[in-house]
Amino acid sequence: MVGTTIEWFDFFIYAICAGLVFASQYFAALGEDALLLSFATIGISFFFRPVGAIIAGHLGDRIGRRAMLILTLLLMGVSTVLIGLVPTTASIGVAAPIILVLLRILQGLSAGGEWGGAALLAVEHAPADRRGLYGAFPQIGVPIGLLLANGVLALVAGLTTAEQFLAWGWRIPFLASVVLIAVGMFIRTRVSESPVFEEVRQTRAQSSMPIVPLFRNHWPLVIAGALMFAANNAVGYMTTGGYVQSYATRTLHLDRSTVLIAVMISAVGWLVSTLAGGWLSDRYGRVRVYQVGFVIQLAWMFPFFALLNTADLGLMILALLLFSVGLGLTYGPQAAFYSEMYPTRVRYSGAAISYALGAVLGGAFAPTIAEALQTGTGTVYSVAVYLAAMTLIGLVTTVFVKERRGVPLSDEVARTQ
Structure with missing residues (x-):
């Protein structure tokens, strides 16, 4: 959980700053399209998530989960600190946005490999009847990372003027990541390897090329996992990708610090509902918890934007809190569910690639699509239609996926589709 929190803190401060800072500091030359391109840089990194998932999945299924978690943490941390040091376009010209995007790509590679290892390490250590709850702990690293990212940025924004925040204040959370790397490395180097993987290693049953049997025998599960996560991820990236923060400050003219604090409160709700989702799935x-979560997500989509448009802080917090309930119920069970989908020899590859592909299909350009829809139609309710459609795809997919709660994780017999 701690390592995943650090990973996503690093990932989210970029996404939030894309809406608050990078458009003006790195892409201002594009005029009205600056914000769209700034959000697009969030999505570009998602295309490298499957690459990170394939590399980490291959090595994770070959040499172990623990080693990959250490590697992904280092890659994310170093690239994040370097982002905090990139000069603006005013200082070094076009090289500035190019360097920024390259470092964001490194973050994408790390994020693609991180989740599978964290999820499997938690679930493969868990008792069979508590996998959902154990697996929810790396999941809550996401809302905690969002909470910390918004909290630190809100603190910096509150202690600096608007000019100071844009000039140098936003860099502080990126540079502070060096401390978090040290904490994460201290913990991860002391975690024991998964007992299920150790069993496979001792019998020399690892696959030499896990991705081949994965797509040969389990490709329907890879697709189903990707579609379910896409439905969750597109909706989640309204806050984690910075769209809500940007919309509330630019269109509704709310104070930046106030909006960040509202998102922090909603992150606490997301944390609680994610833990509840894991526990309820046990x-x-x-499948049942996923379906309930998607129905709630769908039902709240239009009321969410209606309350947001009131520009009232209390109603905005209520909207975000209830928004987080469906998100948590479709995120909490994910680590256990995806771990139970695949046999040990291809489990890291399968879980990581499903997750990474779902992120590409769902969250990659969700803020960009939302911004384009809002600008093109003149109403934020067009964004609600887009998110409702994504949610329906996830809900329909769950109908075709078998319940796998409690299956033996050490069983190497391929699961039936």
């Missing part, structure tokens, strides 16, 4: 099944 009692009622992964």
Whole structure:
């Protein structure tokens, strides 16, 4: 959980700053398209997530989960600190946005490999009847990372003037990541390898090329996992990708610090609902909890934007809190569900690639699409239609996925589709 929190803190401060800072400091020459391109740089990194997932999945299924977690943490941390040192376009010209995008790509590679290892290490250590709850702990690293990212940026924004924040204040969270790297490395180097993977290693049953049997025998599961996560990720990236923060400050003219604090409060709600989702999936099944979460997500989509448009802080917090309920129920069971989908020899590859592809299909350009829809139609409700459609895709997909709660994780017999 701590390592995943650090990973996503690093990932999210970029996404939030894309809406608040980078458009004016790195892409201002593009005029009205600056914000769209700034959001697009969030999406570009997503195309490198599957690459990171394939590399980390291959090595994770070959040499172990723990080694990959250490590697991905280092890659994310170093690239984040370097982002905080990139001069603006006013200083070095076109080289500035190019360097920024290259470092964001490194973040994407790390994020693609991180989740699978964290999820498997938690779930493969868990008792069979508590995998959902154990697996929810790396999941809550996301809302905690969002909470910390918004909290630190809100603190910096509150202690600096608007000019100071844009000039240098935004860099502080990126540079402070060096401390978090040290904490994460201290913890991850002391975590034991997954007992399920150790069993496979001792019998020399690892696959020499895990991706081949994965796509030969389990490709329907890879697609189903990707579609379910896409439905969750597109909606989640309204806050984690910075769209809500940008919309509230630029269109509704709310104070930057106020908006960041509202998102922090919603992150606490997301944390609680994610833990609840994992726990409930141990009692009622992964598929059932997913379906309830998607229905809630769908039902709240239009009321969410209606309350947001009031520009009232209390109603905005209420909207975000209830928005987080469906997100948590479709995110909490994910680590356990995806771990139970695949046999050990291809589990890291399968879980990581499903996750990475879902991120590309869902979150990659969700803020960019949302901004384009809002600008093109003149109403934020067009964004609600887009998110409702994504949610429906996830809900329909769950109908075709088998419940796998409690299956033996050490069983190397391929799961039936």
